[in-house]
Amino acid sequence: MKIRAGICLFLGLVIVLWFTADAVWAAEDHGDGRNGYFQRFFVDGGPIVWFLLLPLSVLTFSLIVQHFLVIRRNKLLPPTLVNQICQLHLPDDQFEILQHQDNFLSRSLLAGLTLPDRDREAREHAMFEALDQLSTAMLRKIEWLNIIGNVAPMIGLFGTVWGMIEAFNRIVQAQGQPEPERLADAISIALVTTLWGLFTAIPALAAYGSLRNRIDAITAETSVTAETLMDRLEKNGTMLKST
Secondary structure, eight states: OHHHHHHHHHHHHHHHHHHHHHHHHGGGOOSSSOOOHHHHHTGGGOHHIIIIIHHHHHHHHHHHHHHHHHSOHHHHSOHHHHHHHHHOOOHHHHHHHHHTOOSHHHHHHHHHHTOSOOOHHHHHHHHHHHHHHHHHHHHHHHHHHHHHHHHHHHHHHHHHHHHHHHHHHHHHHTTTOOOHHHHHHHHHHHHHHHHHHHHHHHHHHHHHHHHHHHHHHHHHHHHHHHHHHHHHHHHHTOOOOOO
């Protein structure tokens, strides 16, 4: 819902800018036929920019903001949770805290500590398996950024190739002697789609790489923390009841 609201808001702003900003930026016209930046980098981009690359860029930045807010160490591996668990001496109280928290540490601990089987190896296997599932699910969510980062340049290249075909058609129509200014303008417009494709892909791939490394680091740290906490609970003689 937040992403949809952000997209609607952004598109609404684009419509407003369409009728206002271009009138202002068009004042940069030097009298030689050149248009303002809004006209050149948005309007002249054509339907490929309006209906594909622009919404894709909005979706990309929405996903980036959303994932960076969710995939944080303090959120997936709360530093206070370990102390809270260790300070409680009743298994039911420990279960109550873990059950009402949704993070890597609590869900992996629940999977391992609530097994009917008291074997330590079985508990660790269940704990690590649950953590691996959580990590995989998180990686699948950010995979959309990787897909967008690979598809957006292809869409931009498609628009550029289409624009270059149009430019060469102008050469044919002008019998091989087109006006240099018109030909340069057509090529410039064709390159706008590539610009938008790169504008979308670069942040998407950069964010994907950063988030993937963050997930791997948090997963590894959670694994060590959960194993250490399990040892502490066993030494203290407090263990969650089997469910």
